[in-house]
Amino acid sequence: MTDVRLYMFDTGILKCKYHDIYLNQGGDSDLDIPVPFFVITHPKGNVVIDGGTPVECATDAMGHWGKVAEFFTPVMTADQGCVAQIEAAGIAPESVRYVVLSHLHLDHVGAVGRFPNATHVVQRTEYEYAFAPDWFAVLAYVRKDFDNPALTWLLLEDSWGDFYDLYGDGSIILIRSPGHTCGHQSILVRTSAGQHVLLAVDAADTMDHWEERALPGALHSAIDAVRSVRKLRAVAAKTDALVVAGHDGPQWAALRKAPEFY
Numbered sequence: 130m131t132d133v134r135l136y137m138f139d140t141g142i143l144k145c146k147y148h149d150i151y152l153n154q155g156g157d158s159d160l161d162i163p164v165p166f167f168v169i170t171h172p173k174g175n176v177v178i179d180g181g182t183p184v185e186c187a188t189d190a191m192g193h194w195g196k197v198a199e200f201f202t203p204v205m206t207a208d209q210g211c212v213a214q215i216e217a218a219g220i221a222p223e224s225v226r227y228v229v230l231s232h233l234h235l236d237h238v239g240a241v242g243r244f245p246n247a248t249h250v251v252q253r254t255e256y257e258y259a260f261a262p263d264w265f266a267v268l269a270y271v272r273k274d275f276d277n278p279a280l281t282w283l284l285l286e287d288s289w290g291d292f293y294d295l296y297g298d299g300s301i302i303l304i305r306s307p308g309h310t311c312g313h314q315s316i317l318v319r320t321s322a323g324q325h326v327l328l329a330v331d332a333a334d335t336m337d338h339w340e341e342r343a344l345p346g347a348l349h350s351a352i353d354a355v356r357s358v359r360k361l362r363a364v365a366a367k368t369d370a371l372v373v374a375g376h377d378g379p380q381w382a383a384l385r386k387a388p389e390f391y
């Protein structure tokens with residue numbers, strides 16, 4: 130593949146509560162959210178973003194995640210695991226050079242350790258926090274999914290700045306966007322067709338967060354979260370980017386899915 134293309138996938142849904150996504154809203158009502166992941170093809174090596182829910186959850190979510198699966202309940206099949214879907218799209222697992230993690234929450238680490246030639250790219254702040262989360266964040270990190278000495282990591286340092294150009298050609302820019310977690314990052318993609326797509330991931334769970342109509346239900350810092358959205362909005366305005374929210378059901382339904390691409 131010599132083109133830079135962006136493919137969109139999901140590993141099914143999570144069943145949760147409205148207030149998990151919209152702070153102090155919706156009472157006890159239920160909400161189903163999609164769990165997206167992405168592949169960017171690139172002549173220097175393909176890139177997987179996040180990987181969604183680990184495939185083990187297709188058969189035994191309680192066994193893999195523990196009691197958090199009672200509150201965030203995955204609905205997925207084994208063929209919705211990220212490796213199976215990437216192979217089905219005709220992309221070889223061996224061709225994946227980087228797995229970029231927006232953050233290390235349990236529904237974003239489905240690609241970790243699944244691609245034999247991959248370096249895993251995450252903010253150091255996120256990586257270190259995931260090993261020692263505060264009490265309210267403990268259930269969101271499932272350590273066995275990323276605590277593996279055999280993995281290769283590229284930890285992005287705060288001192289390197291807010292923007293990291295993965296291949297040095299402007300096609301994939303990682304943007305620090307803390308708030309949802311302390312070390313969250315979003316991804317700006319420029320395809321060979323010249324289109325910019327900004328994968329906000331959980332810096333904006335939904336377009337209601339992006340449009341500043343609601344605060345997200347899961348927060349490390351509300352101030353950081355809203356300021357990260359302001360920063361990303363500035364980036365999106367300059368690049369005329371299509372903005373993709375992290376778990377927005379109606380928006381997700383309307384986006385182009387693999388095998389189609391951007």
Ligand SMILES: [Zn+2]
Nearest residue numbers: 232234309331
């Ligand atoms: Zn998250």
